Structures are given as C-alpha cells and as structure tokens.
Amino acid sequence: MKLEPAFYHRKNVVTIARQLLGKVLITSIKGKVTSGMIVETEAYSWKERGCHAYNGRKTQRNEIMFDDGGRAYVYLCYGMHYLFNVVTNTSDIAEAVLIRAVEPLEGVDLMIKRRGDIPLHQLTSGPGKLTRALGIDRSWNGKVLWNDEVWIEDIDRKVPSRQCEVSKRIGIDYAGADANLPWRFSIRGNKWVSK
C-alpha cells in the first residue's frame, strides 16, 4: 500500500526516518518499474547544523524542504551524485529524510544497465548509487510521492527494534556537535547498508 500524505506530514522527522526502514521505494519510468527495500536512512532538521536548511536558511536548492511533507528533495552532491530525500512535516518547517541505501527488489536487470555490471550488493548500497539505479535525477526535485512515477509502499514488514541499528550520520563533519546526533538508522546485518 502506498504511503499517504499523512505519513509524511507528521512532526517527528527522526521517527519517520526510523519507520521508513523496511518500506519499499519504487520508481516507474516509461512503464519500467524498479524498486528496493529501504535499509538505511538519515533524518535532517532545520534545528541542527547538518541540515541544508539549518536555522531556517532557505535557498533555491533547498526551497522544497519548506513545502508540505511528502515531496522529493533531490540535489546534486559533489558534482556527480544525486541524493534523494523525502520531505516531512508541514510547510515552513524544513525537515527531510535522506534515503541512503535500498535492497534491490524489482527491475534488477534495468538497475544493472543503469549502474554497470557490478556485484549485486554494490548496486544500491549508498545514496548516490541508489538514485542512479532507480533512475532518479535533479528533475525529480519537488515531485509528490503519491503519483505514479515515484512512491513508497508499506509491505507490512515490520523491522523489529533488535534489527534496527542507530548511529551518527555520515559525511557531515562540518556540523560540529550535531554530527553526533543518533539520527542514522539501518537494518542490522543487511548487505546493502553503506560502508
């Protein structure tokens, strides 16, 4: 079942990041479907320095974070990788969940075509890799997640807390003390969690 707007409109981005583990991210491009189970996420909020919208800073790039929850925030990182986030909360409260890794489900052949002939466990094991594999790029910024191109489904697979690993977020050393917030969630032992 497709997650509905109300799922994303809730106020606690950290809870939403945790709950997205085990859900399925799906894209459909010209009738070709690719999907993967979400195995790693990170929460970002305007209240902390790791966030592009820290302290309410609004720019052309992150503008969509200030919109209603349930939209995609996609941006180019290091000049070559697109990173896919899910905007949460209501408008003007800039929060989002970065999808950092998925376990491939549908459309593996197409994902290999997009990513090159590499080992299966490297196909979608990072935020830049999974967007490439799922065919997501900058033009997807702002899309709502209840259309027929990109959405997230609940497959009724609960990730028990025993399997949920909590740690600090990756690659945000510039955030000072906020870099230590335990806002990264992953499925313990899953092969697709980024290294």
Next chain:
DNA sequence: TACGTGATCACG
C-alpha cells in the same frame, strides 16, 4: 587515502 566534478552559496 586521494581525487574527480560542477552546482551552490556567501561574499562583495
């Protein structure tokens, strides 16, 4: 550990 790569942002 190093670096490719180019949009973005803050500065003027």
Next chain:
DNA sequence: GTGATCACGTAA
C-alpha cells in the same frame, strides 16, 4: 563575478 565547499563513489 569568484572561490571555497560539499548529506559521495571509486580506485589504490
């Protein structure tokens, strides 16, 4: 306009 920076991935 300009230059430093960057929520990464790959090879080594």
